[in-house]
Amino acid sequence: MSMGGDNSGGFPRGRAAIVGAATFGIGKCPGVSAVDMAARAALLALADAGIALSEVDALYTSAPYEALGGMELAEYLGLTPKVTDCNRTGGSAFEVYVQQAALALEAGLINCALIAYGSNPASNPPPGVGMTRQSPWEAPYKPLAPISSYALAASRHMHLYGTTREQLAEVAVAARQWAQLNPEAAVRDPLSIDDVLKARMVSDPLSVRDCCLFNDGAAAIIMVRADRAKDCAKAPIHVLGAAHAVTHREISSMPDLTVTGAAISGRQAFAQARVAPADIHVAMLYDAFTITPILFLEDLGFCPKGEGGRFVSGGHIAPGGGLALNTNGGGLSCVHPGMYGLFLLVEATRQLRGECEARQVRDARLAVAHGNGGVLSSEATVVLGTADTL
Protein backbone atom coordinates (compact mmCIF):
# COMPACT_ATOMS: atom_id res chain seq x y z
CA MET A 1 0.00 0.00 0.00
CA SER A 2 1.40 3.35 -0.96
CA MET A 3 1.12 5.81 1.89
CA GLY A 4 3.29 8.43 0.17
CA GLY A 5 2.46 11.38 -2.02
CA ASP A 6 0.52 14.54 -1.35
CA ASN A 7 -2.87 14.49 -3.00
CA SER A 8 -4.38 17.31 -0.99
CA GLY A 9 -5.10 19.46 -4.04
CA GLY A 10 -7.96 19.17 -6.44
CA PHE A 11 -10.89 19.35 -4.06
CA PRO A 12 -13.18 22.40 -4.12
CA ARG A 13 -13.02 23.19 -0.41
CA GLY A 14 -16.34 24.45 0.93
CA ARG A 15 -17.85 25.08 -2.52
CA ALA A 16 -20.56 22.46 -2.12
CA ALA A 17 -22.84 22.17 0.88
CA ILE A 18 -25.31 19.80 2.46
CA VAL A 19 -28.60 21.69 2.66
CA GLY A 20 -31.05 18.91 3.45
CA ALA A 21 -30.74 15.91 5.74
CA ALA A 22 -33.25 13.36 6.97
CA THR A 23 -33.68 9.92 8.43
CA PHE A 24 -36.75 7.72 8.32
CA GLY A 25 -37.97 4.42 9.77
CA ILE A 26 -35.05 3.80 12.13
CA GLY A 27 -35.41 0.56 14.08
CA LYS A 28 -38.45 -1.21 12.68
CA CYS A 29 -40.10 -0.22 9.42
CA PRO A 30 -42.45 -3.06 8.48
CA GLY A 31 -44.93 -3.28 5.66
CA VAL A 32 -42.98 -1.31 3.07
CA SER A 33 -40.13 -1.94 0.66
CA ALA A 34 -36.61 -0.54 0.82
CA VAL A 35 -37.30 1.85 -2.05
CA ASP A 36 -40.42 3.18 -0.28
CA MET A 37 -38.16 4.07 2.64
CA ALA A 38 -35.46 5.68 0.48
CA ALA A 39 -38.11 7.76 -1.29
CA ARG A 40 -39.61 8.88 2.02
CA ALA A 41 -36.18 9.92 3.34
CA ALA A 42 -35.47 11.73 0.05
CA LEU A 43 -38.67 13.76 0.26
CA LEU A 44 -38.03 14.60 3.92
CA ALA A 45 -34.52 15.81 3.05
CA LEU A 46 -35.86 17.94 0.19
CA ALA A 47 -38.48 19.47 2.51
CA ASP A 48 -35.72 20.09 5.06
CA ALA A 49 -33.80 22.01 2.39
CA GLY A 50 -36.81 23.78 0.94
CA ILE A 51 -35.99 22.37 -2.49
CA ALA A 52 -38.50 20.90 -4.95
CA LEU A 53 -38.11 17.32 -6.21
CA SER A 54 -38.00 18.70 -9.76
CA GLU A 55 -34.72 20.49 -8.98
CA VAL A 56 -32.84 17.21 -8.39
CA ASP A 57 -30.62 16.43 -11.38
CA ALA A 58 -28.22 13.91 -9.86
CA LEU A 59 -28.94 10.72 -7.94
CA TYR A 60 -26.51 8.73 -5.82
CA THR A 61 -28.08 5.67 -4.24
CA SER A 62 -27.23 2.21 -3.01
CA ALA A 63 -30.19 -0.12 -3.26
CA PRO A 64 -29.60 -2.95 -0.81
CA TYR A 65 -30.73 -6.03 -2.73
CA GLU A 66 -30.68 -5.11 -6.39
CA ALA A 67 -27.62 -5.54 -8.58
CA LEU A 68 -28.92 -2.86 -10.96
CA GLY A 69 -30.00 -0.67 -8.06
CA GLY A 70 -28.91 2.64 -9.55
CA MET A 71 -32.14 3.07 -11.46
CA GLU A 72 -34.96 1.99 -9.19
CA LEU A 73 -35.19 5.17 -7.10
CA ALA A 74 -34.96 7.39 -10.19
CA GLU A 75 -37.96 5.60 -11.66
CA TYR A 76 -39.87 5.63 -8.38
CA LEU A 77 -39.42 9.39 -7.89
CA GLY A 78 -39.85 10.25 -11.55
CA LEU A 79 -36.36 11.69 -11.89
CA THR A 80 -34.21 11.84 -15.02
CA PRO A 81 -30.78 12.36 -13.43
CA LYS A 82 -27.88 13.65 -15.51
CA VAL A 83 -25.56 11.80 -13.18
CA THR A 84 -26.52 8.53 -11.49
CA ASP A 85 -24.18 6.45 -9.40
CA CYS A 86 -24.59 3.25 -7.43
CA ASN A 87 -21.09 2.44 -6.32
CA ARG A 88 -20.37 -0.79 -4.55
CA THR A 89 -17.95 0.03 -1.79
CA GLY A 90 -20.32 -1.06 0.99
CA GLY A 91 -21.00 1.26 3.89
CA SER A 92 -18.46 3.80 2.69
CA ALA A 93 -20.40 4.42 -0.55
CA PHE A 94 -22.16 7.49 0.81
CA GLU A 95 -19.01 9.34 1.79
CA VAL A 96 -17.72 8.57 -1.72
CA TYR A 97 -20.96 10.00 -3.14
CA VAL A 98 -20.31 13.26 -1.25
CA GLN A 99 -16.88 13.45 -2.87
CA GLN A 100 -18.28 12.71 -6.33
CA ALA A 101 -21.25 15.07 -5.97
CA ALA A 102 -18.99 17.92 -4.80
CA LEU A 103 -16.82 17.47 -7.88
CA ALA A 104 -19.78 17.24 -10.28
CA LEU A 105 -21.34 20.36 -8.70
CA GLU A 106 -18.04 22.23 -8.99
CA ALA A 107 -17.73 21.23 -12.65
CA GLY A 108 -21.22 22.55 -13.35
CA LEU A 109 -22.26 19.12 -14.56
CA ILE A 110 -25.12 19.05 -12.03
CA ASN A 111 -26.95 21.53 -9.82
CA CYS A 112 -28.67 19.48 -7.12
CA ALA A 113 -27.61 16.08 -5.84
CA LEU A 114 -29.79 13.64 -3.93
CA ILE A 115 -27.99 10.95 -1.94
CA ALA A 116 -30.47 8.41 -0.58
CA TYR A 117 -30.65 4.95 0.94
CA GLY A 118 -33.25 2.76 2.59
CA SER A 119 -33.17 -0.81 3.86
CA ASN A 120 -35.34 -2.84 6.20
CA PRO A 121 -33.66 -6.21 6.73
CA ALA A 122 -35.21 -6.55 10.21
CA SER A 123 -38.79 -6.29 8.92
CA ASN A 124 -38.41 -7.54 5.39
CA PRO A 125 -35.44 -9.94 5.30
CA PRO A 126 -33.92 -10.29 1.85
CA PRO A 127 -34.06 -13.69 0.17
CA GLY A 128 -30.76 -15.55 0.35
CA VAL A 129 -27.80 -14.52 2.40
CA GLY A 130 -27.11 -11.11 0.90
CA MET A 131 -25.52 -9.46 -2.05
CA THR A 132 -21.89 -10.45 -1.59
CA ARG A 133 -20.24 -13.51 -3.08
CA GLN A 134 -18.00 -15.65 -0.95
CA SER A 135 -14.28 -15.69 -1.59
CA PRO A 136 -13.13 -19.14 -2.75
CA TRP A 137 -9.93 -18.56 -0.77
CA GLU A 138 -11.69 -17.87 2.51
CA ALA A 139 -15.11 -19.55 2.44
CA PRO A 140 -13.78 -23.12 3.03
CA TYR A 141 -12.59 -21.99 6.47
CA LYS A 142 -16.09 -20.78 7.39
CA PRO A 143 -15.33 -17.30 8.75
CA LEU A 144 -18.53 -15.62 9.93
CA ALA A 145 -19.09 -12.79 7.47
CA PRO A 146 -18.11 -10.14 8.23
CA ILE A 147 -17.45 -10.47 11.97
CA SER A 148 -14.54 -12.94 11.82
CA SER A 149 -12.62 -10.58 9.53
CA TYR A 150 -12.96 -7.72 12.02
CA ALA A 151 -12.11 -10.15 14.83
CA LEU A 152 -8.86 -11.03 13.07
CA ALA A 153 -7.93 -7.35 12.88
CA ALA A 154 -8.85 -6.96 16.56
CA SER A 155 -6.71 -9.97 17.51
CA ARG A 156 -3.73 -8.38 15.81
CA HIS A 157 -4.33 -5.01 17.47
CA MET A 158 -4.55 -6.67 20.88
CA HIS A 159 -1.36 -8.64 20.20
CA LEU A 160 0.67 -5.65 19.04
CA TYR A 161 -0.65 -2.91 21.31
CA GLY A 162 -2.13 -4.62 24.35
CA THR A 163 -5.64 -3.46 23.51
CA THR A 164 -8.10 -5.18 25.85
CA ARG A 165 -11.67 -6.46 25.65
CA GLU A 166 -12.55 -3.86 28.30
CA GLN A 167 -11.36 -1.13 25.92
CA LEU A 168 -13.45 -2.59 23.09
CA ALA A 169 -16.40 -2.65 25.50
CA GLU A 170 -15.89 1.07 26.23
CA VAL A 171 -16.85 1.76 22.61
CA ALA A 172 -20.14 -0.15 22.93
CA VAL A 173 -20.98 1.44 26.28
CA ALA A 174 -20.26 4.99 25.04
CA ALA A 175 -22.43 4.38 21.98
CA ARG A 176 -25.25 3.21 24.20
CA GLN A 177 -24.95 6.28 26.44
CA TRP A 178 -25.20 8.54 23.39
CA ALA A 179 -28.18 6.49 22.16
CA GLN A 180 -29.92 7.12 25.46
CA LEU A 181 -29.82 10.84 24.60
CA ASN A 182 -31.23 10.25 21.10
CA PRO A 183 -34.98 9.54 20.93
CA GLU A 184 -34.52 8.12 17.43
CA ALA A 185 -31.94 5.50 18.47
CA ALA A 186 -33.25 1.94 18.31
CA VAL A 187 -31.62 0.46 21.41
CA ARG A 188 -31.55 2.60 24.56
CA ASP A 189 -31.58 0.25 27.56
CA PRO A 190 -28.60 0.44 29.93
CA LEU A 191 -25.38 -1.36 28.98
CA SER A 192 -22.31 -1.84 31.19
CA ILE A 193 -18.74 -2.88 30.43
CA ASP A 194 -19.51 -6.09 32.29
CA ASP A 195 -22.57 -6.73 30.10
CA VAL A 196 -20.35 -6.56 27.02
CA LEU A 197 -17.65 -8.76 28.53
CA LYS A 198 -20.17 -11.39 29.61
CA ALA A 199 -22.16 -11.37 26.38
CA ARG A 200 -22.09 -14.46 24.18
CA MET A 201 -18.77 -14.75 22.36
CA VAL A 202 -19.26 -14.96 18.60
CA SER A 203 -15.79 -14.76 17.07
CA ASP A 204 -13.02 -14.04 19.58
CA PRO A 205 -12.43 -11.35 20.76
CA LEU A 206 -15.81 -9.99 19.60
CA SER A 207 -18.96 -10.82 21.54
CA VAL A 208 -22.49 -10.18 20.35
CA ARG A 209 -22.35 -6.77 22.12
CA ASP A 210 -19.25 -5.81 20.12
CA CYS A 211 -21.34 -6.06 16.94
CA CYS A 212 -23.50 -3.43 15.29
CA LEU A 213 -27.26 -3.71 14.98
CA PHE A 214 -28.94 -5.14 11.92
CA ASN A 215 -32.16 -3.16 11.84
CA ASP A 216 -34.21 -0.93 9.54
CA GLY A 217 -33.50 2.62 8.48
CA ALA A 218 -33.42 5.15 5.67
CA ALA A 219 -31.57 8.42 5.20
CA ALA A 220 -31.03 11.11 2.59
CA ILE A 221 -29.05 14.29 2.08
CA ILE A 222 -29.26 17.06 -0.51
CA MET A 223 -26.17 18.83 -1.88
CA VAL A 224 -25.97 22.05 -3.90
CA ARG A 225 -23.28 24.65 -4.66
CA ALA A 226 -22.56 27.16 -1.90
CA ASP A 227 -24.18 30.06 -3.83
CA ARG A 228 -27.49 28.17 -4.14
CA ALA A 229 -27.18 26.97 -0.54
CA LYS A 230 -27.60 30.50 0.80
CA ASP A 231 -31.26 30.46 -0.32
CA CYS A 232 -32.15 27.17 1.35
CA ALA A 233 -34.28 26.71 4.45
CA LYS A 234 -31.47 25.77 6.83
CA ALA A 235 -27.90 26.90 7.38
CA PRO A 236 -25.65 25.17 4.83
CA ILE A 237 -23.08 22.67 6.04
CA HIS A 238 -20.07 22.92 3.76
CA VAL A 239 -18.02 20.02 2.44
CA LEU A 240 -14.45 21.02 3.30
CA GLY A 241 -12.76 17.81 2.22
CA ALA A 242 -13.60 14.34 0.95
CA ALA A 243 -11.21 11.52 0.10
CA HIS A 244 -11.33 7.78 -0.43
CA ALA A 245 -8.98 4.79 -0.41
CA VAL A 246 -9.52 1.11 -1.18
CA THR A 247 -6.82 -1.28 0.04
CA HIS A 248 -8.27 -4.77 -0.46
CA ARG A 249 -11.50 -6.80 -0.62
CA GLU A 250 -10.95 -9.73 1.74
CA ILE A 251 -9.23 -9.61 5.13
CA SER A 252 -6.52 -12.07 4.08
CA SER A 253 -5.33 -9.45 1.55
CA MET A 254 -5.38 -6.45 3.92
CA PRO A 255 -1.85 -5.00 3.69
CA ASP A 256 -1.62 -4.36 7.45
CA LEU A 257 -4.39 -5.60 9.74
CA THR A 258 -3.98 -2.67 12.12
CA VAL A 259 -3.66 0.16 9.58
CA THR A 260 -6.72 0.92 7.44
CA GLY A 261 -7.11 3.04 4.33
CA ALA A 262 -8.37 5.76 6.67
CA ALA A 263 -4.72 6.67 7.11
CA ILE A 264 -4.76 7.70 3.43
CA SER A 265 -8.28 9.11 3.08
CA GLY A 266 -8.07 10.95 6.40
CA ARG A 267 -4.79 12.65 5.66
CA GLN A 268 -6.09 13.82 2.28
CA ALA A 269 -9.47 14.99 3.56
CA PHE A 270 -7.94 16.94 6.47
CA ALA A 271 -5.37 18.51 4.13
CA GLN A 272 -8.15 19.55 1.74
CA ALA A 273 -10.13 20.98 4.65
CA ARG A 274 -7.03 22.69 6.09
CA VAL A 275 -7.95 21.51 9.58
CA ALA A 276 -6.45 18.94 11.95
CA PRO A 277 -8.15 16.17 13.95
CA ALA A 278 -7.62 18.26 17.10
CA ASP A 279 -9.90 20.93 15.58
CA ILE A 280 -12.85 18.51 15.17
CA HIS A 281 -15.86 18.94 17.47
CA VAL A 282 -17.89 15.90 16.37
CA ALA A 283 -16.42 12.65 15.04
CA MET A 284 -18.76 10.23 13.30
CA LEU A 285 -16.64 7.10 12.74
CA TYR A 286 -18.27 4.00 11.30
CA ASP A 287 -18.77 1.52 14.15
CA ALA A 288 -19.62 -1.79 12.55
CA PHE A 289 -17.77 -3.44 15.43
CA THR A 290 -16.16 -2.00 18.54
CA ILE A 291 -12.69 -2.34 17.02
CA THR A 292 -13.49 -0.07 14.05
CA PRO A 293 -13.68 3.34 15.79
CA ILE A 294 -10.46 2.46 17.63
CA LEU A 295 -8.68 1.85 14.32
CA PHE A 296 -10.15 4.99 12.74
CA LEU A 297 -9.27 7.22 15.71
CA GLU A 298 -5.67 6.14 15.18
CA ASP A 299 -5.63 6.23 11.39
CA LEU A 300 -7.37 9.61 11.16
CA GLY A 301 -4.86 11.06 13.63
CA PHE A 302 -6.93 11.59 16.77
CA CYS A 303 -4.30 9.54 18.64
CA PRO A 304 -1.09 7.71 17.76
CA LYS A 305 -1.17 4.20 16.27
CA GLY A 306 -1.76 1.66 19.00
CA GLU A 307 -3.23 4.18 21.46
CA GLY A 308 -6.85 3.84 20.38
CA GLY A 309 -7.81 1.46 23.16
CA ARG A 310 -6.41 3.76 25.81
CA PHE A 311 -7.98 6.78 24.04
CA VAL A 312 -11.52 5.41 24.39
CA SER A 313 -11.04 4.34 28.02
CA GLY A 314 -12.57 6.01 31.04
CA GLY A 315 -15.58 7.32 29.14
CA HIS A 316 -13.45 9.58 26.91
CA ILE A 317 -15.81 9.14 23.92
CA ALA A 318 -19.02 8.95 25.99
CA PRO A 319 -21.30 11.97 26.63
CA GLY A 320 -19.31 14.49 28.66
CA GLY A 321 -15.98 12.96 27.58
CA GLY A 322 -13.09 14.52 25.71
CA LEU A 323 -14.27 13.72 22.16
CA ALA A 324 -17.91 13.58 21.02
CA LEU A 325 -17.91 10.34 19.01
CA ASN A 326 -20.92 8.79 17.27
CA THR A 327 -23.43 11.02 19.00
CA ASN A 328 -26.48 9.35 17.45
CA GLY A 329 -25.60 6.08 19.18
CA GLY A 330 -23.81 4.74 16.13
CA GLY A 331 -24.25 1.51 14.28
CA LEU A 332 -23.87 -0.20 17.65
CA SER A 333 -26.98 1.31 19.27
CA CYS A 334 -28.88 3.55 16.81
CA VAL A 335 -29.15 2.09 13.32
CA HIS A 336 -27.31 -0.23 10.95
CA PRO A 337 -29.45 -1.49 8.06
CA GLY A 338 -26.53 -3.10 6.17
CA MET A 339 -24.82 0.05 4.92
CA TYR A 340 -24.60 2.76 7.57
CA GLY A 341 -22.47 5.49 5.99
CA LEU A 342 -25.27 7.94 5.16
CA PHE A 343 -26.44 8.12 8.78
CA LEU A 344 -22.98 9.41 9.76
CA LEU A 345 -23.41 12.35 7.38
CA VAL A 346 -26.94 13.13 8.60
CA GLU A 347 -25.88 13.17 12.26
CA ALA A 348 -22.81 15.33 11.51
CA THR A 349 -25.06 17.78 9.65
CA ARG A 350 -27.57 17.90 12.49
CA GLN A 351 -24.82 18.50 15.04
CA LEU A 352 -23.31 21.34 13.01
CA ARG A 353 -26.77 22.89 12.65
CA GLY A 354 -27.32 22.65 16.41
CA GLU A 355 -30.42 20.44 16.08
CA CYS A 356 -29.45 17.66 18.46
CA GLU A 357 -31.11 18.79 21.71
CA ALA A 358 -30.05 16.55 24.64
CA ARG A 359 -27.03 15.19 22.78
CA GLN A 360 -26.02 18.49 21.14
CA VAL A 361 -22.28 19.18 21.17
CA ARG A 362 -21.87 22.81 22.19
CA ASP A 363 -20.49 25.19 19.53
CA ALA A 364 -19.95 22.36 17.04
CA ARG A 365 -18.53 23.89 13.87
CA LEU A 366 -16.33 21.11 12.44
CA ALA A 367 -17.24 17.44 12.02
CA VAL A 368 -15.74 14.41 10.36
CA ALA A 369 -17.81 11.56 8.93
CA HIS A 370 -15.77 8.47 8.17
CA GLY A 371 -17.34 5.60 6.24
CA ASN A 372 -16.08 2.02 6.09
CA GLY A 373 -16.97 -0.66 3.58
CA GLY A 374 -16.31 -4.37 3.18
CA VAL A 375 -13.93 -5.68 5.83
CA LEU A 376 -11.91 -2.52 6.52
CA SER A 377 -11.54 -2.52 2.72
CA SER A 378 -12.91 0.82 1.58
CA GLU A 379 -12.40 3.96 3.66
CA ALA A 380 -13.86 7.36 2.87
CA THR A 381 -13.51 10.51 4.95
CA VAL A 382 -15.63 13.68 4.71
CA VAL A 383 -14.83 16.85 6.66
CA LEU A 384 -17.81 19.15 7.16
CA GLY A 385 -17.96 22.69 8.55
CA THR A 386 -20.34 25.54 9.23
CA ALA A 387 -20.15 28.73 7.14
CA ASP A 388 -17.77 30.36 9.60
CA THR A 389 -15.16 27.64 8.95
CA LEU A 390 -14.80 28.67 5.30
Added chain:
Amino acid sequence: MLQPEAEWRAHLAEGRFMIQRSRSTGGHVFYPRIAEPGTGAEDLEWVEASGTGIVHAVTIVRKKDPADSYTVTLVDLAEGPRLMSRVDGVPVDDVRIGMAVKASIIQEGDRPMLVFVPA
Protein backbone atom coordinates in the same frame (compact mmCIF):
# COMPACT_ATOMS: atom_id res chain seq x y z
CA MET B 1 -4.40 -19.34 -20.86
CA LEU B 2 -3.50 -19.76 -17.20
CA GLN B 3 -6.49 -20.88 -15.14
CA PRO B 4 -5.37 -19.79 -11.67
CA GLU B 5 -7.96 -21.31 -9.35
CA ALA B 6 -8.58 -24.47 -11.36
CA GLU B 7 -4.87 -25.26 -11.68
CA TRP B 8 -4.27 -24.61 -7.98
CA ARG B 9 -7.10 -26.98 -7.04
CA ALA B 10 -5.80 -29.64 -9.44
CA HIS B 11 -2.37 -29.45 -7.75
CA LEU B 12 -4.00 -29.65 -4.32
CA ALA B 13 -6.00 -32.71 -5.37
CA GLU B 14 -2.66 -34.35 -6.23
CA GLY B 15 -1.31 -33.54 -2.78
CA ARG B 16 0.74 -30.46 -3.67
CA PHE B 17 0.41 -27.00 -2.10
CA MET B 18 1.53 -24.70 -4.90
CA ILE B 19 1.98 -20.94 -4.99
CA GLN B 20 3.11 -18.70 -7.84
CA ARG B 21 6.40 -16.90 -8.38
CA SER B 22 7.27 -14.23 -10.91
CA ARG B 23 10.34 -15.15 -12.96
CA SER B 24 11.29 -11.50 -13.37
CA THR B 25 10.66 -10.09 -9.91
CA GLY B 26 11.08 -13.24 -7.80
CA GLY B 27 7.96 -12.24 -5.84
CA HIS B 28 5.67 -14.98 -4.58
CA VAL B 29 1.92 -14.71 -5.10
CA PHE B 30 -1.07 -16.19 -3.29
CA TYR B 31 -4.01 -16.41 -3.99
CA PRO B 32 -3.29 -17.53 -7.56
CA ARG B 33 -3.96 -14.95 -10.27
CA ILE B 34 -2.90 -14.04 -13.79
CA ALA B 35 -0.38 -11.36 -12.76
CA GLU B 36 1.63 -10.31 -9.73
CA PRO B 37 -0.18 -7.62 -7.73
CA GLY B 38 1.63 -4.30 -7.70
CA THR B 39 3.92 -5.01 -10.65
CA GLY B 40 1.49 -6.58 -13.12
CA ALA B 41 4.20 -9.11 -14.00
CA GLU B 42 2.57 -11.88 -16.02
CA ASP B 43 5.50 -14.31 -15.95
CA LEU B 44 4.13 -16.36 -13.10
CA GLU B 45 5.16 -19.98 -12.62
CA TRP B 46 3.93 -22.55 -10.15
CA VAL B 47 6.35 -23.48 -7.37
CA GLU B 48 5.79 -25.82 -4.46
CA ALA B 49 5.34 -23.88 -1.22
CA SER B 50 7.69 -24.71 1.63
CA GLY B 51 4.55 -25.14 3.72
CA THR B 52 6.05 -23.39 6.73
CA GLY B 53 4.42 -20.34 8.17
CA ILE B 54 3.62 -18.24 11.21
CA VAL B 55 0.18 -17.50 12.66
CA HIS B 56 -0.40 -13.80 11.98
CA ALA B 57 -3.90 -13.42 13.43
CA VAL B 58 -6.50 -15.75 14.85
CA THR B 59 -10.17 -15.78 15.81
CA ILE B 60 -12.19 -18.62 17.28
CA VAL B 61 -15.69 -19.07 15.91
CA ARG B 62 -17.67 -20.15 18.97
CA LYS B 63 -20.41 -22.74 18.64
CA LYS B 64 -23.06 -23.86 21.15
CA ASP B 65 -21.18 -27.11 21.61
CA PRO B 66 -17.59 -26.04 22.38
CA ALA B 67 -16.37 -29.13 20.55
CA ASP B 68 -17.68 -27.61 17.33
CA SER B 69 -15.78 -24.33 17.76
CA TYR B 70 -12.96 -23.78 15.28
CA THR B 71 -10.23 -21.29 14.46
CA VAL B 72 -10.07 -18.97 11.49
CA THR B 73 -6.45 -18.07 11.08
CA LEU B 74 -4.31 -15.85 8.91
CA VAL B 75 -0.95 -17.49 8.20
CA ASP B 76 2.13 -15.74 6.85
CA LEU B 77 3.92 -18.17 4.56
CA ALA B 78 7.71 -18.29 4.72
CA GLU B 79 7.71 -17.11 1.08
CA GLY B 80 5.79 -13.94 2.02
CA PRO B 81 2.13 -14.22 1.03
CA ARG B 82 -0.56 -14.33 3.69
CA LEU B 83 -3.60 -16.58 3.48
CA MET B 84 -6.64 -17.61 5.46
CA SER B 85 -6.68 -21.12 6.87
CA ARG B 86 -7.37 -23.16 9.99
CA VAL B 87 -5.01 -24.61 12.57
CA ASP B 88 -5.79 -28.24 13.40
CA GLY B 89 -4.18 -30.67 15.81
CA VAL B 90 -4.28 -28.40 18.86
CA PRO B 91 -7.14 -27.12 21.06
CA VAL B 92 -8.62 -23.94 19.57
CA ASP B 93 -7.70 -21.87 22.63
CA ASP B 94 -4.05 -22.83 22.23
CA VAL B 95 -3.63 -21.32 18.78
CA ARG B 96 -1.54 -18.18 19.27
CA ILE B 97 -0.25 -15.37 17.13
CA GLY B 98 3.40 -16.04 16.36
CA MET B 99 2.99 -19.82 16.47
CA ALA B 100 5.04 -21.76 13.90
CA VAL B 101 2.84 -23.93 11.71
CA LYS B 102 3.17 -26.18 8.68
CA ALA B 103 0.78 -26.94 5.85
CA SER B 104 -1.22 -30.13 5.70
CA ILE B 105 -3.61 -31.26 2.97
CA ILE B 106 -6.61 -33.05 4.36
CA GLN B 107 -9.79 -34.45 2.89
CA GLU B 108 -12.85 -32.55 4.11
CA GLY B 109 -16.10 -33.96 2.74
CA ASP B 110 -15.27 -34.81 -0.85
CA ARG B 111 -12.71 -32.04 -1.34
CA PRO B 112 -9.03 -31.65 -0.54
CA MET B 113 -8.41 -28.78 1.83
CA LEU B 114 -5.32 -26.86 2.92
CA VAL B 115 -4.98 -26.51 6.69
CA PHE B 116 -2.07 -25.98 9.05
CA VAL B 117 -0.83 -27.90 12.09
CA PRO B 118 1.75 -26.88 14.72
CA ALA B 119 5.25 -27.13 13.25
